[in-house]
Amino acid sequence: MDPRQNQIEVISEPRQSLGQISHLALDIGGSLIKVVYFSVSRDDCTDREGESSANDTLGVFKGDKHPILEGRLHFAKFETSNINDCLEFISSRKLHLGGFQHHENLAKDKNLIKATGGGANKFAELFKEKLGIDLDKEDEMDCLVAGATFLLKAFHHEAYTYMDGKKHFVQIDQSNLYPYLLVNIGSGVSMIKVDGEDKFERVSGTNVGGGTFWGLGRLLTKCKSFDELLELSHRGNNRVIDMLVGDINGGMDYSKIGLSSTTIASSFGKAVSNNKELEDYKPEDIAQSLLRMISYNIGQISHLNALQFGLKRIFFGGFFIQDQPHTMDTISVAVHFWSKGEAKAMFLRHEGFLGAIGAYMSYPKNKLAHNQSMQIPLAASYAADPNYNPLNADKESMECSVYAA
Ligand SMILES: Nc1ncnc2c1ncn2[C@@H]1O[C@H](COP(=O)(O)OP(=O)(O)O)[C@@H](O)[C@H]1O
Numbered sequence: 001m002d003p004r005q006n007q008i009e010v011i012s013e014p015r016q017s018l019g020q021i022s023h024l025a026l027d028i029g030g031s032l033i034k035v036v037y038f039s040v041s042r043d044d045c046t047d048r049e050g051e052s053s054a055n056d057t058l059g060v061f062k063g064d065k066h067p068i069l070e071g072r073l074h075f076a077k078f079e080t081s082n083i084n085d086c087l088e089f090i091s092s093r094k095l096h097l098g099g100f101q102h103h104e105n106l107a108k109d110k111n112l113i114k115a116t117g118g119g120a121n122k123f124a125e126l127f128k129e130k131l132g133i134d135l136d137k138e139d140e141m142d143c144l145v146a147g148a149t150f151l152l153k154a155f156h157h158e159a160y161t162y163m164d165g166k167k168h169f170v171q172i173d174q175s176n177l178y179p180y181l182l183v184n185i186g187s188g189v190s191m192i193k194v195d196g197e198d199k200f201e202r203v204s205g206t207n208v209g210g211g212t213f214w215g216l217g218r219l220l221t222k223c224k225s226f227d228e229l230l231e232l233s234h235r236g237n238n239r240v241i242d243m244l245v246g247d248i249n250g251g252m253d254y255s256k257i258g259l260s261s262t263t264i265a266s267s268f269g270k271a272v273s274n275n276k277e278l279e280d281y282k283p284e285d286i287a288q289s290l291l292r293m294i295s296y297n298i299g300q301i302s303h304l305n306a307l308q309f310g311l312k313r314i315f316f317g318g319f320f321i322q323d324q325p326h327t328m329d330t331i332s333v334a335v336h337f338w339s340k341g342e343a344k345a346m347f348l349r350h351e352g353f354l355g356a357i358g359a360y361m362s363y364p365k366n367k368l369a370h371n372q373s374m375q376i377p378l379a380a381s382y383a384a385d386p387n388y389n390p391l392n393a394d395k396e397s398m399e400c401s402v403y404a405a
């Protein structure tokens with residue numbers, strides 16, 4: 001059976017046959033399992049005899065710009081409720097064995113895979129039983145911050161603002177990255193004040209997050225999948241259900257307190273006033289109203305936290321965002337409105353993979369890859385293809401070179 005048949009979405013279908021795999025890492029969340037792995041397309045360490053050996057990693061190449069390895073970082077996700085699809089994906093591609101058919105060292109090596117998210121505890125036994133691997137648990141907040149910091153430092157086109165339907169990529173000055181607020185919108189929401197590489201604090205959170213949108217949305221619209229709910233929300237008109245300032249104010253703005261007539265005064269507010277039942281509303285209108293309600297609320301709480309800690313930049317991650325125009329638009333409007341234009345909402349291209357990338361980055365420096373023939377110095381820096389154009393590129397995988405630190 002094709003292992004991909006049952007997979008809800010593999011956004012990392014390799015464009016070329018997989019080379020040697022190094023370091024698989026997982027983020028097993030309340031809703032989704034995120035998988036990250038690196039496949040090598042060129043391994044200069046082994047090409048350059050005399051210059052490197054299996055135990056020689058950092059500082060091997062004299063030139064500043066010469067990559068040690070070239071390859072691709074791959075990304076895939078699965079619904080946590082379909083964890084068997086994820087196990088099958090890993091097993092069929094031998095990702096836990098470095099992509100090889102036979103793994104001579106399996107017997108003598110403890111096969112440790114870095115994993116984060118609550119599921120790294122919950123499903124540890126299952127991974128052991130089905131794949132013979134031990135999950136080496138990393139703290140979720142550590143991984144989120146490490147993942148975001150890595151992406152913001154390694155890739156020039158990772159962060160963008162979203163306004164009036166347009167993405168504007170933001171060049172992040174590495175020497176001026178901190179402080180920032182990281183808001184991860186997964187099933188629930190975590191807000192983390194990041195002051196430096198290893199200096200951060202989870203300052204707030206809210207239980208009204210992505211799981212709330214999906215859970216309430218499923219009950220209210222009867223839709224069968226998250227993508228269907230999102231698709232519905234695109235076609236909807238929230239004004240049918242939301243009570244706008246203009247509805248209350250005879251069509252006029254409430255200028256004295258800065259509210260336009262089109263501002264939502266009360267999410268779902270019209271549903272109490274016109275004797276309609278649930279079935280009288282279109283599912284698409286409900287979906288859009290719900291999406292705007294939750295996105296706005298998160299944007300507002302994020303702003304309040306940024307304000308409290310004097311932070312001007314807020315980066316949003318987590319799979320709730322999933323590149324969705326209404327979601328990003330609503331969050332951006334909330335942050336812009338409440339901060340009077342002082343703070344900026346920014347989104348990350350690999351928004352849902354922060355934790356998994358952080359787990360990937362947590363393999364110890366110079367640790368041997370599973371096939372024992374290759375090392376990646378994780379203190380090294382990764383860099384994207386210089387020709388990489390974020391507007392053309394997909395999020396399935398990305399060219400990645402590894403340089404000596
Ligand atoms: N295919 C999907 N199935 C379920 N939820 C999805 C899906 N795609 C996006 N989501 C949204 O992403 C959220 C989960 O985001 P994620 O960052 O993966 O968090 P977690 O780590 O809690 O699983 C869900 O609550 C939902 O809003």
Ligand SMILES: CC(C)(COP(=O)(O)O)[C@@H](O)C(=O)NCCC(=O)O
Binds near residue numbers: 118140187190
């Ligand atoms: C418990 C969690 C860190 C788990 O992360 P998740 O799987 O939602 O990505 C997150 O759901 C959360 O921060 N919830 C909000 C809890 C609160 O602060 O009220």
